[in-house]
Amino acid sequence: MIYQDFLVTHGDLRVALLPHRRSRGRKSGKAFSACALALFLFALLPSAVVRAEVEAAGQIDQAIAAHMQQQLAAEAKRQAWQGMRHSLGITLLSSAEQLPACSQALELTVASDDPSPLARQRLQLRCADTPGWTRVALVQASVFVSAVHAARVIERGQTIAAEQVLLQEVNVGRSSRGFYSSLDEVVGQGAKRRIRAGALIAPSLLSAPLLVRRGQQVTIVASQDGISASATGEALGNGREGEVIRVRNLGSQKVIEAQVVEEGVVTSTFR
Structure with missing residues (x-):
């Protein structure tokens, strides 16, 4: 145990409060009296x-x-x-x-x-x-703030739904990878990798959601010179908004390149 001596000074009065020390001999009434006197004198000092x-x-x-x-x-x-x-x-x-x-x-x-x-x-x-x-x-x-965490396991490539996330407190100083403060910032995005339940969702874990998946049936919208048409196709790769993927026209069996515009829809031009 560490002891510390305290010295209080007021005018000409100096009172030292010393730590209690164990005696090797008999207990001394004088030692007790000295301590009591010190405490009494300390009590007489102005509280200021x-x-x-x-x-x-x-x-x-x-x-x-x-x-x-x-x-x-x-x-x-x-x-x-x-x-x-x-x-x-x-x-x-x-x-x-x-x-x-x-x-x-x-x-x-x-x-x-x-x-x-x-x-x-x-x-x-x-x-x-x-x-x-x-x-x-x-x-x-x-500093502790509310941040978005996974409420359950989110699989790789999955588009995150509202019921899959929740807000929990996080220590900002220990979140060097970043975090999201609002559920709306995360809902609708895609998971780059599998996210375990309870994990803090960092920006590096997310990407734009997949709007088209390989093997999915899609609508091909084509237009040229004011003429537009649509056909049914099969996606030959995964695609996010704005990405170009290969698509097979199920009517002609012709493989074309098409740009993803929304979920299940791609666009191309006549060639």
Whole structure:
């Protein structure tokens, strides 16, 4: 166990609160009395002596919390995050115990190379009306937002339906591959690979949905010089919107190249 000695000074009165230590001999009434006397003298000190120390540390925490809240709220708006919450890890590079409470709002300056509120921030805090009242803090925000996850297994090539996804909380700092904040961004897209149930859906896992699949019967729409016609064909490959695939005309058995325009429909021109 680690002990720490505390020394409180008020005018000419100095009271040291020492840790209890185990005696090898008999218990000493004098040792107990000395400790009791120290506690009694500490209780006689004006509460403002202790309160000033607490207020100085509290002012630092409040200034940092307000600054980070503002920065993170702006980032959440920019990124369209939903349901954001955060926690802060604050480390003061020197103790605030000897600082008096500041009579005005602290001045806060960002001294970090990376301005992103998700990166570790180095902040300098200063009380303008008290010379020497300056502290530096390192702050790391842990940010949690709602993100799209797979509600069940999504197979490779499958077009994602609304019932296959849901919103769950994710730690932004641990989601380097990215994520989606809205279900609408994911529904209707295709899965590049198999996605397990409960997995965070990252952009790298998705592609435009397949509108035509190999072996599927499709409608071939052809037009030229104001004349249009349609025929039934068989897709010889998979295709997304705008992609060109090979299609067999089931009437003539001729294989043509056609562009996918919508689900089950391709277009070509007379040749």
